[in-house]
Amino acid sequence: MTEKKRILSGMRPTGPLHLGNLHGALANWAEMQDEYDCFFFIADWHALTSSYEDTSSINTYVREMILDWLSAGLSPEKSTLFVQSYVKEHAELFLFLSMITPVPWLERNPTYKDQIVQMENRDLSTFGFLGYPVLQAADIIIYKAHGVPVGVDQVPHVEITREIARRFNYLYGKVFPEPDAILTKDSKILGWDRRKMSKSYDNAIYLSDSPDDIASKVSKMVTDENRKRKNDPGNPDICNVFDFHKRYSDPALVDDISENCRNAGIGCVECKKKMGVSLAAFLEPIREKRMYYKERPEMVEDIIVSGSDRARKVAQQTLREVRAAVKITA
Numbered sequence: 001m002t003e004k005k006r007i008l009s010g011m012r013p014t015g016p017l018h019l020g021n022l023h024g025a026l027a028n029w030a031e032m033q034d035e036y037d038c039f040f041f042i043a044d045w046h047a048l049t050s051s052y053e054d055t056s057s058i059n060t061y062v063r064e065m066i067l068d069w070l071s072a073g074l075s076p077e078k079s080t081l082f083v084q085s086y087v088k089e090h091a092e093l094f095l096f097l098s099m100i101t102p103v104p105w106l107e108r109n110p111t112y113k114d115q116i117v118q119m120e121n122r123d124l125s126t127f128g129f130l131g132y133p134v135l136q137a138a139d140i141i142i143y144k145a146h147g148v149p150v151g152v153d154q155v156p157h158v159e160i161t162r163e164i165a166r167r168f169n170y171l172y173g174k175v176f177p178e179p180d181a182i183l184t185k186d187s188k189i190l191g192w193d194r195r196k197m198s199k200s201y202d203n204a205i206y207l208s209d210s211p212d213d214i215a216s217k218v219s220k221m222v223t224d225e226n227r228k229r230k231n232d233p234g235n236p237d238i239c240n241v242f243d244f245h246k247r248y249s250d251p252a253l254v255d256d257i258s259e260n261c262r263n264a265g266i267g268c269v270e271c272k273k274k275m276g277v278s279l280a281a282f283l284e285p286i287r288e289k290r291m292y293y294k295e296r297p298e299m300v301e302d303i304i305v306s307g308s309d310r311a312r313k314v315a316q317q318t319l320r321e322v323r324a325a326v327k328i329t330a
Contacts, residue, residue, distance in 0.1 A: 003037075004035070004036050004037040005036055005037065005146040005147065006036065006037040006038075006039065006143060006144065006145050006146055006147075007032065007036045007037070007038055007039070007145055007146065007147045007148065007149055007182065008038075008039040008040070008041070008139070008140050008143050008145040008148060008179075009025070009029065009039075009040055009041075009148055009149050009150070010040065010041040010042065010043040010046075010084065010139060011025070011042060011043060011065060012043045012044075012046045012047045013042050013043070013044055013047055013058055013061035013062045013064075013065045014047055014051065014061060014199065015057075015061060015199040016061075016064055016068065016199075016206045016207070016208055017065065017068040017072075017206065017207050018197055018199070018204035018205055018206045018207065019189050019197060019204070019205050019206075019207070020188070020189050020191075020196070020197035020198070020204065021068075021207075022072055022207060023188075023189055024151065024184075024188065024189075025149075025184070026068075026069065026072040026073070026074070027072070027073075028149055028184040028185060029074060029079075029149065030072060030073035030074055032149065033074070033075060033078040033079050034078065036147075038078065038079035038080065039079070039080045039082070039143050039145065039311060039314075040069070040074060040079055040080070040081050040082075041081075041082050041083065041084050041087075041139065041311070042062050042065050042066065042082070042083045042084060043084045043139070044058055044059075044062055044083060044084055044085050045084050045085055045090070045091075045135065046084070046132060046135065046136070047061075048128060049124075049126075049128050049129045049132045050124065050129065052126070052128070062083060062304075063297075063300065064208075066081065066300055066303065066304060067208075067290050067293050067294055067300065068207050068208070068290065069081065070289065070290070070293050070300075070303070071207065071286045071287070071289040071290035071293065072207065072286060076303045076306070076307060080307050080310050080311050081303060081304070081307040082304065082307040082308040082310070082311040083304055083308055084139065086304070086305075086308035086311075086312070087308055087311050087312045087315050089142060089312065089315035089316055089318070089319045090135070090138050090139055090142060090315065091138075092319055093138040093141075093142050093315075093318070093319060093322060094134055094135045094138040096168075096322060096326060097134050097137055097138055097164055097168065098131060098134050100164075100167055100168060100171060101131075101134050101137075101164055101167070103130075105133075105160060105163065105164075106130050106131060106133060106134070106160075107130070109133055109156065109160060110156055133157065133160045133161070133164075134164065136157060136161065137160065137161040137164040137165065140158075140161050140179055141161065141164075141165050141176040141177075141179065141318075142314075142315045142318050142319070143311070143314055143315065143318070144176060144177055144318065145177075145179045146177060146179060146180065147179055147180045147181070147182040148161070148179050148180070148181055148182060149182045149183075149184045150181050150182070150183065150184065151183070151184060152183060154181075155181045155183075158179060158180070158181040159181075161179060162178040162179065165177070165178050165179070166178060168325075172325040172326055173325050175318075175321050175322060175325050189243075189247070190240055190243070191203025191204055191205075192205070192217050192218065192220050192221040192222070192240075193220075193221075193222055194222045194240050205217050205218075205279070207283065207286055207287075207290065208287065208290060209283070210287075211276075211280040214276050214279055214280050214283070215273070215276045215280070218241075218244075218272050218273075218275060218276035218279065219269075219272055219273075219276075221240055221241050221244075221272060222240055223239045223240070223241050223268045223271070223272075224236070224238055224239045224261075224268075227268065230264065230267040230268075231264045232264060233261075233262055233263060233264050234261040234262065234264070234268070235261075235262070236257065236258050236261045236262065239261070241268070241271055241272055241275055242254075242257065242258070242261070242271075244275050244278075244279060245257050245271075245274075245275050245278065248275065248278040248279045248281075248282045249274070249275060249278040250278070253274065253278070257271055257274070
């Protein structure tokens, strides 16, 4: 039997997960569980890079995130699900890697430059923020992952990990494989205001939203801005609500909405209500599964602890190899 290749990915616990997270990452991860040896971690230390001033919600977000993961189809039987800070070996490898990573590699990181501009209201002039790609590299190569599932905009993150692994191997001997970026299906979804769906934009529909929450948010969605009155013909091809219909509604309803929008047979208010019902029905199994686990906190805690224990055993073996290579063997 051929041994499965290992992949690793993670998320920062900065708030509840939304449809963009589901279609951009979680759905892809769930599909990969049968093909790969999957390690998925909640990156609570990474949350400190930009949220170090107020850490009061991180533990809550960790628990909420594992609920979202389980409800979206990640399985502790198929994947190793763990919390970064539960595996202290990440920090030790980060220390080793930080000693050999040139500062210019970090300063040229496009995400570093972009976030400095986007978060100008926060003080990000910290070593932790500049050096987070080194911690990210440690997260990946400590498990000797063959690949990292990412969207195309995250490929530079994997490339700097490859460079750091290559430099370590050059200096101390071959310990780490260079992980490949595994491009996942790009399934971007817009928020109700037609901007990228994001917690920071307050335009997201969350996996934990109730049908009433969904109906309220859908009622605010931007439609065809050229359609001023109900009896004006609309153009569903430029309407965000119709994009949601195509994703969440029955094909027969999609065809009906398309035809009636174009000939003014349906108004935007009614169209939104129908889409809200379809979206709520799509999320219902996820909400039900989420509630199942939420009502069983001991089970969830056991999943976190057992997954972290499993990850730690792998990480400890890697650190033994690293210490031997660097010739620091306490």
